[in-house]
Amino acid sequence: MSSSAVRDRGSARVRPGRRAALISATVGTVAAGTVLALATAASAGTTLATSAAEKGRYFGTAVAANKLSDSTYVGILNREFNMVTPENEMKWDATEPSQGQFNYTSADRIVSHAQANGMRVRGHALAWHSQQPGWAQNLSGSALRSAMVNHVTQVATHYQGKIHSWDVVNEAFADGGNGARRDSNLQRTGNDWIEVAFRAARTADPGAKLCYNDYNTDGQNAKSNAVYAMVSDFKARGVPIDCVGFQSHFNSASPVPGDYQANLQRFANLGLDVQITELDIEGSGTAQATSYATVVKACLAVSRCTGISVWGIRDTDSWRASGTPLLFDGNGNKKAAYTATLDALNGGTTPPTTVPPTTTPPTTPPPGAGCTASLSLQTWTGGFVATVRVTAGSSGTNGWAATVTLPAGTAVTNAWNAQNSGTTGTVRFTNVGYNGRLTAGQSTEFGFQGAGTPPSGTPSCTAS
Ligand code: G3I
Numbered sequence: 001m002s003s004s005a006v007r008d009r010g011s012a013r014v015r016p017g018r019r020a021a022l023i024s025a026t027v028g029t030v031a032a033g034t035v036l037a038l039a040t041a042a043s044a045g046t047t048l049a050t051s052a053a054e055k056g057r058y059f060g061t062a063v064a065a066n067k068l069s070d071s072t073y074v075g076i077l078n079r080e081f082n083m084v085t086p087e088n089e090m091k092w093d094a095t096e097p098s099q100g101q102f103n104y105t106s107a108d109r110i111v112s113h114a115q116a117n118g119m120r121v122r123g124h125a126l127a128w129h130s131q132q133p134g135w136a137q138n139l140s141g142s143a144l145r146s147a148m149v150n151h152v153t154q155v156a157t158h159y160q161g162k163i164h165s166w167d168v169v170n171e172a173f174a175d176g177g178n179g180a181r182r183d184s185n186l187q188r189t190g191n192d193w194i195e196v197a198f199r200a201a202r203t204a205d206p207g208a209k210l211c212y213n214d215y216n217t218d219g220q221n222a223k224s225n226a227v228y229a230m231v232s233d234f235k236a237r238g239v240p241i242d243c244v245g246f247q248s249h250f251n252s253a254s255p256v257p258g259d260y261q262a263n264l265q266r267f268a269n270l271g272l273d274v275q276i277t278e279l280d281i282e283g284s285g286t287a288q289a290t291s292y293a294t295v296v297k298a299c300l301a302v303s304r305c306t307g308i309s310v311w312g313i314r315d316t317d318s319w320r321a322s323g324t325p326l327l328f329d330g331n332g333n334k335k336a337a338y339t340a341t342l343d344a345l346n347g348g349t350t351p352p353t354t355v356p357p358t359t360t361p362p363t364t365p366p367p368g369a370g371c372t373a374s375l376s377l378q379t380w381t382g383g384f385v386a387t388v389r390v391t392a393g394s395s396g397t398n399g400w401a402a403t404v405t406l407p408a409g410t411a412v413t414n415a416w417n418a419q420n421s422g423t424t425g426t427v428r429f430t431n432v433g434y435n436g437r438l439t440a441g442q443s444t445e446f447g448f449q450g451a452g453t454p455p456s457g458t459p460s461c462t463a464s
Pocket residue numbers: 001005087088130131170215247278319
């Protein structure tokens with residue numbers, strides 16, 4: 001990267017490092033609904049892994065095999081993290097230095113360390129234009145396509161059953177404003193190279209979650225829109241894809257986007273998991289800490305955001321060491337960014353994956369029967385996510401309908417926790433099975449995404 005990202009293996013097996021083992025093992029063996037109860041009732045975790053586990057998420061880091069002999073590094077790794085991503089050791093140049101001759105020595109070291117310490121592994125990355133061995137760089141056409149498929153098959157088979165999620169394809173879209181695919185030797189083998197890689201990975205390791213991973217896709221922009229379109233197409237055609245990774249490399253020139261959460265949410269709404277895969281934020285002090293907290297809160301607010309990985313442990317371990325972008329300083333001390341991250345993990349209240357949205361506890365009933373609705377918006381150029389809060393009047397509801405009037409040229413692209421009739425003009429949203437019945441004063445929320453200009457005004461609400 002030049003500029004500046006089963007099928008539920010493991011979501012029920014969150015296992016942090018040694019100090020955290022007891023709490024996490026308990027969380028990991030109970031049903032999702034109980035996890036919610038623990039999440040809201042449990043005392044705050046004291047490590048990134050335990051706090052994330054209490055929210056049904058993992059917290060991971062990139063790991064370099066040659067640092068596993070550094071006791072400070074390993075001490076922090078084992079204490080704070082329950083997911084590891086080999087930083088370079090699973091890439092094509094490392095695993096297949098000569099065509100057909102595979103070397104897993106360094107990657108196996110990391111996987112063994114993870115397994116011995118109750119951590120899981122994000123595989124990174126099977127097919128990528130960068131860090132290819134010289135022999136692959138010199139191939140093209142059908143010879144390169146075959147070599148790529150063989151590489152994906154061999155590596156995913158070697159690690160079959162040991163990988164939580166694979167970055168099957170990494171960074172396949174171009175920067176800039178046109179949303180095009182990145183030109184590369186792989187792209188020149190044909191536009192279908194990405195789906196071919198995903199199908200090969202699924203065949204080789206059916207239990208691993210298969211992710212598309214990229215950078216500068218963290219907010220809504222031409223590049224993320226192009227990824228969104230590809231993923232939508234894959235879902236529609238049954239190409240096996242389970243998750244999208246958002247690398248989230250931030251600095252002053254590329255800060256956390258204002259629509260970060262909304263962007264994660266719109267991908268999640270396609271029916272797959274989202275993961276923050278390579279988080280680092282250049283800076284220091286309060287500003288850096290605040291940005292980390294923003295990222296964590298965004299993930300906790302998106303029920304299908306299943307985990308966060310930072311791209312290294314200490315600032316000195318970072319690929320951008322001069323930007324001091326990580327959670328621990330060069331001596332392994334916790335930074336303000338660490339504390340903010342932990343506090344955000346402990347403060348979030350969003351339920352973990354698969355728990356249906358719930359209603360809020362009764363408050364003082366508003367006067368009158370029926371129901372009221374209010375609207376809040378997250379917007380970006382050309383689109384928005386709307387959250388509508390429905391509150392029952394003094395008689396409660398058996399069902400409800402909220403009506404939103406959209407400006408001309410605006411359309412609903414998808415909705416959740418409600419059923420919409422129509423997509424333009426005056427759109428009526430009715431409750432779904434689990435959120436129609438509200439006691440007096442009780443509230444529930446639904447949402448929808450739109451393309452165009454956001455609505456204004458207060459939605460009308462009728463109760464039945
Ligand atoms: O190991 C050799 C060493 O023997 C040699 O002396 C030295 C000389 O330059 O190079 C060392 O290899 C370096 C390797 O990191 C290990 O430190 C490579 O030159 C260097 O290019 C490589 O950089 C990696 C970079 O990907 C390459 O694209 C970074 O560590 C790694 O953090 C970074 O990770 C990527 C993700 O895979 C994808 N997303 C972006 C992210 C940051 O670029």
